[in-house]
Amino acid sequence: MRVAVTGATGFLGRVLLPHLLTAGHEPVALLRASPGREPAAFEAAIPGAAARLYDPLEERSVCAALAGCDAVVNLAGENVLGSRWSTAFLERIRRSRIATTRTLVTAMASLPQAPAVLLSASAIGIYGPREAEEACTEATTNLGHDFLAVLCRDWEAAAHAAESAGTRVVCLRIGVVLGRGGGALAKMERPFRWGVGGRIGSGHQVMSWIHVGDLARLIVFCLADGGVRGPVNATAPAPVTNRELTRAFAAALGRPAFLPVPALALKALFGRGAAVLTTGQRVLPAVLQERGFAFEHETLAAALADLYP
Numbered sequence: 491m492r493v494a495v496t497g498a499t500g501f502l503g504r505v506l507l508p509h510l511l512t513a514g515h516e517p518v519a520l521l522r523a524s525p526g527r528e529p530a531a532f533e534a535a536i537p538g539a540a541a542r543l544y545d546p547l548e549e550r551s552v553c554a555a556l557a558g559c560d561a562v563v564n565l566a567g568e569n570v571l572g573s574r575w576s577t578a579f580l581e582r583i584r585r586s587r588i589a590t591t592r593t594l595v596t597a598m599a600s601l602p603q604a605p606a607v608l609l610s611a612s613a614i615g616i617y618g619p620r621e622a623e624e625a626c627t628e629a630t631t632n633l634g635h636d637f638l639a640v641l642c643r644d645w646e647a648a649a650h651a652a653e654s655a656g657t658r659v660v661c662l663r664i665g666v667v668l669g670r671g672g673g674a675l676a677k678m679e680r681p682f683r684w685g686v687g688g689r690i691g692s693g694h695q696v697m698s699w700i701h702v703g704d705l706a707r708l709i710v711f712c713l714a715d716g717g718v719r720g721p722v723n724a725t726a727p728a729p730v731t732n733r734e735l736t737r738a739f740a741a742a743l744g745r746p747a748f749l750p751v752p753a754l755a756l757k758a759l760f761g762r763g764a765a766v767l768t769t770g771q772r773v774l775p776a777v778l779q780e781r782g783f784a785f786e787h788e789t790l791a792a793a794l795a796d797l798y799p
């Protein structure tokens with residue numbers, strides 16, 4: 491399939507594209523146009539991938555960028571911890587996901603042939619902060635009410651609108667993605683290497699994580715399996731507490747981890763956004779397991795051993 495990927499230059503996109511190529515797909519990276527940005531530079535970095543410039547908020551531009559594509563993977567979005575949570579930044583976070591997804595879906599419907607499938611990113615934040623022992627699956631209906639939960643609900647609703655044009659829609663409720671060179675571990679690596687890493691707040695919050703390679707593989711899996719639709723929890727089957735992640739990560743780096751990061755310090759840095767780090771939820775990948783997806787890294791120990799051999 492020719493698969494358009496928005497947000498392809500990001501942490502997940504850069505890992506996904508080689509997996510799409512290996513699976514025999516033709517990835518087309520949609521890059522936001524900006525001065526000096528050259529699709530050729532992206533194509534040279536990932537041989538076999540095509541790249542097109544676009545404006546994610548301009549329907550005609552999105553239409554042109556999607557020409558000839560059979561499937562869309564929608565990963566675009568402003569980094570939620572990219573800045574302190576001011577009112578203006580929260581609006582940017584919403585516009586970069588909801589307005590862009592609405593424009594994408596309108597553009598898809600106006601093509602001569604709407605793409606057969608849309609896999610759109612969402613996040614486990616949709617379940618809201620939870621007690622450690624409470625497990626969430628895709629069947630959980632009492633979703634959260636905080637900023638991130640409402641963001642994800644609106645983001646998923648914008649994606650599901652593509653169903654009216656006959657497109658199969660999958661919303662990937664992505665957990666904390668573990669990989670090198672981006673995401674949570676890239677932020678943790680420096681303090682831990684300096685020996686000043688530690689648990690966040692109480693450390694009791696549950697972190698439902700996934701190895702970035704498994705995430706790429708499950709995206710390829712969901713593209714191929716026409717029986718997968720609706721919400722899909724993109725998390726490994728064995729979530730851990732932040733305390734457990736801290737200990738395992740420090741051990742993987744061979745460094746100590748005895749300096750807890752106080753919740754108040756994070757609040758000073760990120761404002762309300764600190765809740766992303768100080769709260770959590772136990773999320774299980776029920777749909778993926780029912781459909782027979784095989785995780786390569788089911789446990790945190792296996793994932794970290796692969797990432798930090």
Ligand SMILES: NC(=O)c1ccc[n+]([C@@H]2O[C@H](COP(=O)([O-])OP(=O)(O)OC[C@H]3O[C@@H](n4cnc5c(N)ncnc54)[C@H](OP(=O)(O)O)[C@@H]3O)[C@@H](O)[C@H]2O)c1
Nearest residue numbers: 497499500501502522565566567568586611613664666667
């Ligand atoms: N990483 C995680 O742990 C995690 C967890 C849960 C959910 N997710 C979701 O998965 C998606 C991909 O995550 P990621 O870690 O790969 O993110 P990332 O590294 O921050 O990359 C996101 C990409 O989105 C595009 N983008 C950035 N700001 C934008 C804006 N204002 N408007 C439109 N596009 C914008 C950029 O691509 P271009 O500039 O090339 O267009 C960027 O490379 C995100 O939507 C994220 O919320 C990630």
